[in-house]
Amino acid sequence: MKKPHIPLDQIRAEVEACRKCALCEGRTQIVFGVGNPQARVMIVGEAPGKNEDLQGEPFVGAAGQYLNELLAFAGLKREDIYIANVLKCRPPGNRDPQPEEIQLCTPYLREQTRTIDPEFIVTLGNFSTKFILKTDVGITRLHGKLQRAGKFKVFPIFHPAAAIYDRSKRDVMETDFRTLGALLAETPDPKSIEPAKREPEAEQLAFGGEEA
Numbered sequence: 001m002k003k004p005h006i007p008l009d010q011i012r013a014e015v016e017a018c019r020k021c022a023l024c025e026g027r028t029q030i031v032f033g034v035g036n037p038q039a040r041v042m043i044v045g046e047a048p049g050k051n052e053d054l055q056g057e058p059f060v061g062a063a064g065q066y067l068n069e070l071l072a073f074a075g076l077k078r079e080d081i082y083i084a085n086v087l088k089c090r091p092p093g094n095r096d097p098q099p100e101e102i103q104l105c106t107p108y109l110r111e112q113t114r115t116i117d118p119e120f121i122v123t124l125g126n127f128s129t130k131f132i133l134k135t136d137v138g139i140t141r142l143h144g145k146l147q148r149a150g151k152f153k154v155f156p157i158f159h160p161a162a163a164i165y166d167r168s169k170r171d172v173m174e175t176d177f178r179t180l181g182a183l184l185a186e187t188p189d190p191k192s193i194e195p196a197k198r199e200p201e202a203e204q205l206a207f208g209g210e211e212a
């Protein structure tokens, strides 16, 4: 049987109250996620940085500015998509997420994804790609190639922060966002089709290594 979707406000309230790992001690506030709750494309980054922790929104710093530019190559605007991170609280000094933090925090991302029910999940960088696809294969091999996780189309792309430090990645990232735009153009948005004409909804399948 399909599990009911939990309203985003309810998931947010659970994250606000979360004290499952030590990251809660250092947070100014949680960074839950933002954007169109009906989005066809959900972008999943790694973890909040300093600016995100202060403003409570994902991708508002330098990487976010660049992400906004990249979205245009796919014909997307920030308001079209939903953005969230693997971790909802900032790791100190922007260190890498630890396996235990990922394990404790990702049930929130899973529920968010079920509720938003995007057609595409765009994973930015190694942490979200490895989590969503449950793979050890790195982003260098997977970027720009369409994958699947259960019912979701997954499109891994380098993390925009990587291109801030290494400008040679910019061409690759622009190409990958253009490819995403072409994939979106190949089929109409299923949510824009009248319900009676839609294919019966596919069974909610697992991603991130757990049964749906």
Ligand code: URA
Binding pocket: 031, 045, 046, 047, 048, 049, 052, 057, 058, 059, 060, 061, 063, 064, 085, 161
């Ligand atoms: N990098 C991320 O992965 N997420 C953010 O929200 C900001 C920077």
